[in-house]
Structure formats: C-alpha cells, structure tokens
Amino acid sequence: MKNKLISLFVSALLLAGAFSAFSQAKKPTIMVVPSDVWCNTNGYMFEFDNQGSKVKVADYKTALQSNAELLLAISKINELMAARGFPLKNLESALKTLQDQAAEDAMLTSKGGAEVNESPIDKLKKVAKADIWMQLTWTVNQTGPKKSVTFNLQGLDAYTDKQIAGASGTGKPSFSAELPVLLEEAVLAHIDNFNVQLQGHFDDMFKNGREVILRIKTWSSFDGDLTTEYDGKELNEVIDEWVKENTVQGRYSTTDNTENMMLFEQVRIPLQDANGKAVDTRGWARNLQKMLKEKLQLDSKLMMKGLGQAQLVIGEK
C-alpha cells in the first residue's frame, strides 16, 4: 500500500513537471542594435551599387569595434534587462558566432570528402536574428558649454514590423558630465518605461495569441492555382477557412489574395496547442501543410523566418 502511494505521488510529480514544461510559451529573442540613423550619422555604413542605385547598409561590426559609447549603451541595456529576468541576445556575440560558423562550414568535410549543403537562400538567411529588435539612437546636443543627450529606444517586432514599445526623451543639460555618464543616465531613465510597454505587448500576446504573418505561394510547377476548385471550393477558400478555424477568436486579415499568392497579416496564433505544448509559427503552419496533403493531396514546402513568419509554397516540396 505504502509503495503504491509513493509511486502515485511520484507519477503525479512527473505529470505536473511535464505539464509545467509544456505550458511555457516560446520565448522571443531580443537584441539591441544601433539604428540606421545613428550608424549613418557616425559613419558606420557600407555602401554598394545595387543595379545602378547606391544602397547603404549599417556596418554593425565596425561600429562595435570602434565605438566604446555604443558598447556601453548596449551593455547597460543588456545588464538591466537581465536583472529583469529577460536576458538579451548580444549583437557582438551573434556577429562573431556567424563569422565562426561561416569559417567552420567552409572547412567542414565528411570522411568521404562531402561538403555541407547550402542553398542561396541558406546563405541569405545567415544574418544576426532576433524576434524583437531594440533599436537604439542617441544624439548629443550642445548649447554653449552645456551638453545633453536625446535618447530613443524602439522595440520593433521583426515579423509584423510594428513598434511594440518605445521610450524617448532629452535628458537634463549638464556643464560637467561626460557623454558616457549622460548616456548611462538616459538608459536608466528610459528602460523602465520601455519595459512597461514590452510587458503590455507580452500580456496582449498571452491573451490574444502571438501575431504572425503567413504567406501562401505556388511553384511554377504546380498544376493549378489558388482558384482551382476542390470539392466545390476554391483552394484559397479552403486555406482561408483553415486559418479562420485555427486562429485565436478567428482574428486575422487577408491582405492579399490572388490566384498565385495569399498574404495573411495580424494572424493571432495560440501560444500553446490543445495538449499544452508551446507552438511557434512553423508548428502552426505545419498543420496547414498536413491538412493540404491529407485532404487535397497537395505537396508544399514550408519555410520559416524566426518565431513569427511562415511561407508555404504549394505544388511540390
């Protein structure tokens, strides 16, 4: 009897542990980056010719290697966010990892002499990634001997392109304080307000689901298009109905719908499935892929961008 009770207790503990492990939603990654305006003002930009038009791209690596104030601001924000129980991904480390990984991939061969597979898309995707960008800008204002710092911190959702949090303002002018001190003061003064808005975004996410984007496209090899009828319903209708049934309170908007592509924005997907397992956009869109295969015998290729964007190309894998 005693043994039975103990085993019952252990099972209950294991079950509770498993449930709590599953009931956690997937945590978004956040990274602090200097804004394009800051990089441009301070001369940290690449310039290249893109079919006749000059394009400027922020050069984070040079900025981090040569600007101590930027490093200080990023490190202060990272430190304060870690103290709030939300450690951030560090830009400098992410860039170094990418570089190391590229060097390793170039040298990597199997015993038989095979190289690592890499498509042009894989190459394009080799950039520093985060689900939320904390974009940092500051300018130093000087009036006579007085200096002040105008600070702007924007929280940008990498997939919906929405600003989900922000804090900005100009600090007190000072005669004597040096720039790093003014910058540290600005970070301290603004980070709490930023976090209140970030918390609001997370609360909304827990209540109404994660906001993601779903793109449907077709391969040129696909025999048909999105208006082709299956059991009396056009393919785009079938997909639309599936999205409606599988979003939180049916919340989404169909931004584009043609015979070749569909774009669903503001799609609110649940953070957990019926079994309490954490869901990301891939897991969610995978169910659509399965439904198309099982019900309509349509093959498709599912591609991802972080936690928040999925692209399903119908016709073949």
Add this chain to the structure above:
Amino acid sequence: MKKLVALSSLILVMILGLSISVNAQAKKKADKDTEDFVYEVEVVSVGTQGTYLIKVWSYSKKPTVAINQAKKNAVHGIIFKGFAGKQGVPGQKALATPEVEQDKKAFFDEFFDDKGNYNRYVTSSGDGDVAAGDVMKVGKKYKIGVVVSVNVSDLRKALEEAGVIKGLGSGF
C-alpha cells in the same frame, strides 16, 4: 499637599493620554490618506541604478506624522500611482494596476503595516530633513515635501516573487 500632587499627576497622565490619542488618530488618518492616494509624488532627478529619487508631499495636522508617512506614501505611489516627468527626467508608470490592488488586498495590508516590509525599499534622503520651502500650511493641515529614494528594482523583484505582479519573463 498630597492632594495637589495626586491632582497634578492625574492631569499629566490625562494630557499624555490625550496627546497619544491625538497622535494615533493623526497616524490613522495618514494611513487612510495613503490608501486614498491623498499625497503627491514628484520626480527629483534620475536616481542611481534601480532607484528613483522622488519628493513626496504628504498631508497631516501634525507635521511629524506627515514626515513619517512620507516613506509609506513613496512606496505606495511607486506601486500604484507612478509619477509625471519633468524637463529632462521622464515620468514612470505604476508597477501594479488598480485591479492588483483589489485582488491582493491582504498582501498589501500586511506590506503597508507600520512594521511591514515597505520600509525595506525606501530611504529618506538627507536624514528626513525638510527644506524650508517644503513645509506649507494648507487650511488646518500641513503639506510637507520629503525627498526619498525608492529601490524600485528590489521592490519590483519582491512583488514578482510574491506573485503580486508579473515578471517580464513570466509565462515563457
């Protein structure tokens, strides 16, 4: 002679009793004022890491009660009221919503008790000295401004650990 001593002792005891009762009443009224948000919070400057440097204006008929209540009002204000910014210093939002105040009433009653934990997160700046311009007579009451420093970082952590407010990473 004996009668005179006894009478004066009685009067002394009565005066002492009355004074204690008046003080207790003033303290009770001050606690009620805290609950009813009858105080004002004004930002002084950006504090050191994890702290806010604020001036709290409290009201009481007894100046000492208003000064002593300042710390309680400061913590109450940071949790439930927040404060507006001024040029060069941004305002801050409250740590908890009004719903939390209702839902966790038992916790906050204990927290804001005279011997409660609120005292851990606040220190008066300048040993509670009040500047001459920060004492005002408004009707029958004194309005007194005391500069205090609130350790918001530790206060938030304590509230998160007690399950009163949610942490940034909770749920993930």
